Amino acid sequence: MSAPNPTAAIVVIGNEILSGRTQDVNVRYLAKRLAELGIALREVRMIPDEREVIADTVNALRAAYDHVFTTGGIGPTHDDITSESVAAAFGVPWEPHPEAWALLSRHYPPGEFNAARQRMATMPRGAELIPNPISVAPGFSIGNVHVLAGVPRIMQAMFEALAPRLDRGPPILQRAVHARGLLEGRLAAGLEEIQRRYPMLEIGSYPYYRESGSGVAIVAKGTDTEAIEAAVRDAAALIESLGAEPVAGEPAL
Amino acid sequence: MSAPNPTAAIVVIGNEILSGRTQDVNVRYLAKRLAELGIALREVRMIPDEREVIADTVNALRAAYDHVFTTGGIGPTHDDITSESVAAAFGVPWEPHPEAWALLSRHYPPGEFNAARQRMATMPRGAELIPNPISVAPGFSIGNVHVLAGVPRIMQAMFEALAPRLDRGPPILQRAVHARGLLEGRLAAGLEEIQRRYPMLEIGSYPYYRESGSGVAIVAKGTDTEAIEAAVRDAAALIESLGAEPVAGEPAL
Incomplete structure (x- = not known):
């Protein structure tokens, strides 16, 4: 933050x-x-x-x-x-x-x-x-x-x-990328590395269980738009490196 | 409580x-x-x-x-x-x-x-x-x-x-009665009297705004079943005295 x-x-x-x-x-x-x-x-x-x-x-x-x-x-x-x-x-x-x-x-x-x-x-x-x-x-x-x-x-x-x-600050933005079928335990090491690379952001990892399939959503949050874009790109690359397909945005309900 | x-x-x-x-x-x-x-x-x-x-x-x-x-x-x-x-x-x-x-x-x-x-x-x-x-x-x-x-x-x-x-106590129960079309401001004095009559209960008043109509739900909560029954009866009588019809239970969504 x-x-x-x-x-x-x-x-x-x-x-x-x-x-x-x-x-x-x-x-x-x-x-x-x-x-x-x-x-x-x-x-x-x-x-x-x-x-x-x-x-x-x-x-x-x-x-x-x-x-x-x-x-x-x-x-x-x-x-x-x-x-x-x-x-x-x-x-x-x-x-x-x-x-x-x-x-x-x-x-x-x-x-x-x-x-x-x-x-x-x-x-x-x-x-x-x-x-x-x-x-x-x-x-x-x-x-x-x-x-x-x-x-x-x-x-x-x-x-x-x-x-x-209300007095306010720069908008706090978040962007997500998700991958169906991936488990958090396989993403964890790479995600921690991404969090280290972008200390000005909060990188969150959220498993989901939907009728359409389970997976993990990765969320980058902060006020630095460029850093958010870059972190989401890195997360997508991480997902691909594990053999899954990265999908921009939140998983559908 | x-x-x-x-x-x-x-x-x-x-x-x-x-x-x-x-x-x-x-x-x-x-x-x-x-x-x-x-x-x-x-x-x-x-x-x-x-x-x-x-x-x-x-x-x-x-x-x-x-x-x-x-x-x-x-x-x-x-x-x-x-x-x-x-x-x-x-x-x-x-x-x-x-x-x-x-x-x-x-x-x-x-x-x-x-x-x-x-x-x-x-x-x-x-x-x-x-x-x-x-x-x-x-x-x-x-x-x-x-x-x-x-x-x-x-x-x-x-x-x-x-x-x-987990160690536990007597179950905490609640019962509701509601009235469509009634406003909280008309019920307030009578409700406060009911709360005074049943100090062992929490008497709550909750206005609702539904497609099917607005009104107020009155909830009696506690562990004393008889007191809850009596408080709900008193609340129903209060609603009737104000010219509205008391309906047992929560209003439908």
Whole structure:
């Protein structure tokens, strides 16, 4: 990974992930988009809806990385406690946010902006809103922590609204070449040699098992386009030298 | 969550998850199976293939939870460094494991048990093998840390081979009731009251947006079957009191 890429961590907040009820898909979306924006995702934590755990996790990660993204726990019900927990993490009051309050009180019919919904307009002091073009109730940034919804469609819309505000680095690219029928144990020595030749890249090796046949995908990742091209060429040559046919790109599903 | 359930954390090891190349599906599988076995999954961390990060993460989590499961990074290539990193975490030598060595040297044709494959038979001293009925190379347990493959089919087979060795608690059950067309903001006050009535349960509220219509699913989770039944009945009554029809179970996809 080249030096100038800002770093990031994701905190997935929600008992429904830890119980297996819900398959998380937000991490992958954010991972891809962050790479495109030149932000290096370094860690993900999935934690329960518990105030102290959320506050401690946010504090540990905001000290370690340039950006922290949280998903989940910003709705109106009793188990939605991300916002107040982030306020606790920053040691600031959790209080009505004038702009969010105005937005939501306009949105609901008279008498329906109830106590539960008012919680969605209550935020850590100093929070900057992240617009929600899908369901109105906004996310927010405070310091380097960006608080997003858990529902994927809403999370994605919020992230895209936030993206222009994020400082970024050179895009992190990856290219793959794969070979059917080859085993990792035969590729390993040559691949290690390729990794040594391109220390600015991450060279990964991923066996796959598909209906259409098994094999190994080799992935070169980094910010140096020429090095990525060269490493993929070297990997293709390695595959050929072992009597298999290199195929550009990822294996089909 | 009732007291007698042992706790667990999962460490997903792999750059391919953090780059968005691969959608993790192991967390959900393990989450469901652990709940069935009465083991409470408390935290998941997804981290890169880096020795110090792996060792530090394993050490933090094995001190905090009864069980730690790792997935990924136990193949033969240069980026497979989970095993040596776990040895570093425990401060024990990383050395040929006689049983694994015998298994793998028998498995490969003469001359093909090469240096890369020998790494898959090299383990922290004191490791106890976890059988791999799919592709032979075993996982292992050391202390309360269980090292599994990353490929889902192999990970699952290893986990099932390991499961009988794990100490467990009463099964953690969940039941759901949902209502189409209802908004969380109308349910919130009543739901908080239900959570107060059943402090031994986790009551969760999850909005959904499906082609067939949106709504809210209410989930009661815990080890007390009677309390779960009663909480779901109360949630159904709450839904009816708001003029909607409660439907047992999760909303269809």
